[in-house]
Amino acid sequence: MNETPDVNTKDALLAAAIEVFADKGFDAATVRDICGRAKANVAAVNYHFGGKDALYVAVLEEIFPKDEHPQIAKDPDLSPQERLHNYLSDLTSEIYERGNGMVTQRWAIFLREMAKPSQNLDFIVKRQVQPRTDELRNILTEILGPDVPGAVLAFSSSNIWALVLDHLLTQPIIDRLTPQRPSVRGNIDDFVDHIVKFSLGGLSAVKENT
Amino acid sequence: MNETPDVNTKDALLAAAIEVFADKGFDAATVRDICGRAKANVAAVNYHFGGKDALYVAVLEEIFPKDEHPQIAKDPDLSPQERLHNYLSDLTSEIYERGNGMVTQRWAIFLREMAKPSQNLDFIVKRQVQPRTDELRNILTEILGPDVPGAVLAFSSSNIWALVLDHLLTQPIIDRLTPQRPSVRGNIDDFVDHIVKFSLGGLSAVKENT
DNA sequence: AGTTTGTTCAAACAGTTGTTTGAATTTTTA
DNA sequence: TAAAAATTCAAACAACTGTTTGAACAAACT
Numbered sequence: 001m002n003e004t005p006d007v008n009t010k011d012a013l014l015a016a017a018i019e020v021f022a023d024k025g026f027d028a029a030t031v032r033d034i035c036g037r038a039k040a041n042v043a044a045v046n047y048h049f050g051g052k053d054a055l056y057v058a059v060l061e062e063i064f065p066k067d068e069h070p071q072i073a074k075d076p077d078l079s080p081q082e083r084l085h086n087y088l089s090d091l092t093s094e095i096y097e098r099g100n101g102m103v104t105q106r107w108a109i110f111l112r113e114m115a116k117p118s119q120n121l122d123f124i125v126k127r128q129v130q131p132r133t134d135e136l137r138n139i140l141t142e143i144l145g146p147d148v149p150g151a152v153l154a155f156s157s158s159n160i161w162a163l164v165l166d167h168l169l170t171q172p173i174i175d176r177l178t179p180q181r182p183s184v185r186g187n188i189d190d191f192v193d194h195i196v197k198f199s200l201g202g203l204s205a206v207k208e209n210t
Numbered sequence: 211m212n213e214t215p216d217v218n219t220k221d222a223l224l225a226a227a228i229e230v231f232a233d234k235g236f237d238a239a240t241v242r243d244i245c246g247r248a249k250a251n252v253a254a255v256n257y258h259f260g261g262k263d264a265l266y267v268a269v270l271e272e273i274f275p276k277d278e279h280p281q282i283a284k285d286p287d288l289s290p291q292e293r294l295h296n297y298l299s300d301l302t303s304e305i306y307e308r309g310n311g312m313v314t315q316r317w318a319i320f321l322r323e324m325a326k327p328s329q330n331l332d333f334i335v336k337r338q339v340q341p342r343t344d345e346l347r348n349i350l351t352e353i354l355g356p357d358v359p360g361a362v363l364a365f366s367s368s369n370i371w372a373l374v375l376d377h378l379l380t381q382p383i384i385d386r387l388t389p390q391r392p393s394v395r396g397n398i399d400d401f402v403d404h405i406v407k408f409s410l411g412g413l414s415a416v417k418e419n420t
Numbered sequence: 421a422g423t424t425t426g427t428t429c430a431a432a433c434a435g436t437t438g439t440t441t442g443a444a445t446t447t448t449t450a
Numbered sequence: 451t452a453a454a455a456a457t458t459c460a461a462a463c464a465a466c467t468g469t470t471t472g473a474a475c476a477a478a479c480t
Contacts, residue, residue, distance in 0.1 A: 009457085025326060027237055031438065041459050046439060048457095115325030116235060117382040125386045133387060154391050155404045158380065159373050166372035169379060172327040174368070176335045177343060181364050194365045194416060201415020202408035219427085241468065251429050256469060258427095424479075433470070438463105445458065450451105 010048045012038035017059050022105035025112045026056055060120055063106040064127040080142035081200060084160075087139060088199070089192045091132070091164050096184050096191075111168055133157060143200075144207050152206055159202065163195045220258045222248040227269050232315035235322045236266055270330055273316040274337040290352035291410060294370075297349060298409070299402045301342070301374050306395050321378055343367060353410075354417050362416055369412065373405045 016037035020029040031045045031052050038044070049055040078086070095107050110128065113121045136157055144153060167174075167184050174181055184191045226247035230239045241255045241262050248254070259265040285293070305317050320338065323331045346367055354363060377384070377394050384391055394401045 028326075030436085032436090041457095042438090043440080043459075044457090052438065111325055114379050114382060115321055121382060122386055125383055129383060129387060151392060151400065152404065154388065155401070156408065158376055158384070159405065159408055161380070162372040162376035163369055165379070166368055169324050169375070170368065170371070172324060172331060173335055173339060176332055177339065178364065182361060190361065191365070194362065195369065197415045198366070198369055198412035202412040205407045205411020205414075206404060240466085242466090251427095252468090253429070253470080254427090262468065422480085424477105426475105426477075428475070429473090431471085431473105434468095436467070437465080439465100440463070441461085443459090443461105445456100447454100447456065449454070 009038065009040045009044055013040055013044060013048060013055070014058060014062060017055050018063060018105055021056060021059055022108040025116075026118070031055075057120065057123075060109075060123055060127075063109065064124060066127065068127075080139050084139050084143065084199065085192070085196045087136060088160070088164060088196055092184075092192050092195075093188055095164065095168060097188055107168060133161070136160065140203070143203055148207065156203060156206060160195075160199050163199060167191075219248065219250045219254055223250055223254055223258060223265070224268060224272060227265050228273060228315055231266060231269055232318040235326075236328070241265075267330065267333075270319075270333055270337075273319065274334060276337065278337075290349050294349050294353065294409065295402070295406045297346060298370070298374060298406055299398075302394075302402050302405075303398050305374065305378060306401075307398055317378060343371070346370065350413070353413055358417065366413060366416060370405075370409050373409060377401075 013034060016034045017029075019037065020034050023029075024033075029052075032042055034055075035042050035044055045052060045055055049058055095104070106128075110124060113124055137153065140153055140156055140160075141148070144156065223244060226244045227239075229247065230244050233239075234243075242252055244265075245252050245254055255262060255265055259268055288296070305314070316338075320334060323334055347363065350363055350366055350370075351358070354366065
C-alpha cells in the first residue's frame with residue numbers, strides 16, 4: 001500500500017545497474033549480473049522496474065538529473081576567453097577527474113549511446129548535451145563576433161567539444177599506441193591549459209579570414 | 211579456373227559479414243543474419259571460417275589490408291602546412307565522402323571498437339592508426355619545431371585527430387541537436403578548410419608560449 | 421564405372437537471455 | 451492477532467545464441 005515498502009533492494013538494483021550498464025553497455029549487460037551484484041533475485045528487476053528496458057530508463061533518469069543547470073561561466077564580468085577557460089575546465093574535470101563516482105559512469109554510458117545510438121539518446125541529448133552546447137555557443141558568439149557565419153560557429157563549437165571528448169574515445173587507442181604518454185587524469189590542468197590555448201588559437205584563425 | 215559465375219559462398223559470407231558487423235556491431239550481429247544475407251546455410255560460417263570470432267578476424271583482415279601505405283603528404287617540396295592540408299583532406303574524404311563503399315564501413319567498425327574495445331583493437335590500431343599517426347607526428351614536428359615538448363606534440367596530435375573523427379562520433383547527436391546544420395558529406399571542402407585553419411591556428415598558439 | 425573429397429543442408433544441441441509463475445515469506449493494515 | 455498486501459525466491463518458460471551433427475549432394479580424380 002505504501003510507496004516505500006522496501007527501498008533497499010530497489011536502490012541496490014539501480015546502483016548495480018548503473019555499474020553494469022556503464023561497464024558492459026546495455027546489450028552485454030545481463031539482469032542476472034545486475035541482480036547478483038545487488039544481492040537480489042533474478043525476478044527483482046521485473047518486479048521493481050518492469051523489465052530491463054525500463055530499468056535502463058530509470059538509470060538514465062538517475063544519472064542525468066533534470067535539475068542540473070551548469071551555467072558556471074556566465075559571469076558577465078569575465079572576458080569570453082576566461083569564460084571559455086572556465087567552461088572547458090569544468091567540463092574536463094567532470095569527465096576525467098572523479099574516478100569512481102557516478103559522473104564518469106555517466107559519460108561512459110553517453111559514449112556507448114553515441115557509438116550505437118538508441119531511442120534513449122534523445123533523452124540524454126536533451127538532458128545533458130543541449131544546455132552545455134547552448135552555453136558554449138554563447139561564448140563562441142562573443143569571441144567570434146556577431147557577424148560570423150553560422151557554419152563557422154557550428155563547426156567551431158563541434159571542434160571544441162571534440163577536443164574535450166577526444167580522450168574519452170581514444171583512451172584505449174592511446175594505451176595501445178603510446179603507453180608512455182602521461183594520462184590526462186592527474187594532469188587535468190596541463191590538459192585544460194593546452195586545449196584552451198589550442199581552441200583560442202584556432203578560433204582567431206577561423207575568425208581572421210571570413 | 212577462377213571467377214565462376216556462381217557466387218562463391220565464402221566471399222558472399224565475407225561481404226555479408228562486413229555489412230552486418232558494421233551495422234550492428236560484433237555482439238549484436240548474428241550468424242543467422244549474416245548467412246541469411248549471403249543466402250547460405252547457418253552452418254556455412256563454421257564450415258568456411260571456423261566460427262563467428264574467426265569470421266570477424268577475417269573481416270578485419272579484409273577491410274584493413276596490410277599493403278595499404280598512405281604516406282600521401284610526404285612530398286618534400288611542400289611546406290608542412292600544405293602537407294597538413296593534404297593529410298587532413300585525404301583522411302576526411304576517406305571517412306566521410308564515399309558513402310556506400312567499404313571505406314565507411316571500416317570506420318564504423320573502428321568506431322565500435324573504440325567505444326567497446328576488444329582484443330582485435332590491437333590489430334586495427336597497428337594496421338590502420340599507427341602509420342597515420344606517425345605521419346601526422348612528422349608533420350607536426352616540422353610545424354612546431356624540434357624543441358617542442360613531447361607532451362605538447364602528443365596533445366596536439368590527438369587534438370587534430372579529434373577534429374577529424376569528431377563527426378564520426380557526434381553525427382547522431384548533431385542530428386538531434388541542430389538538424390538544420392549542413393552535413394559534412396557534400397561539403398567536404400568547406401569542412402577541410404575549416405579544420406585546417408583551426409588546426410594551424412591552434413598549433414601556432416600552443417607553439418608560442420612554450 | 422567407383423571412390424574420394426569438398427560442400428550444402430535441415431535438424432538438433434547446449435548454453436544464455438529476459439521474463440513469468442506460483443508458492444513462501446515478510447511487512448503493513450485493521 | 452488475523453487478514454491483506456507487498457515482497458522475495460527457486461524453478462521453469464520461451465526465445466534466441468553459436469555450434470555440431472550426419473545425411474545428402476556435387477565435383478574431381480583413379
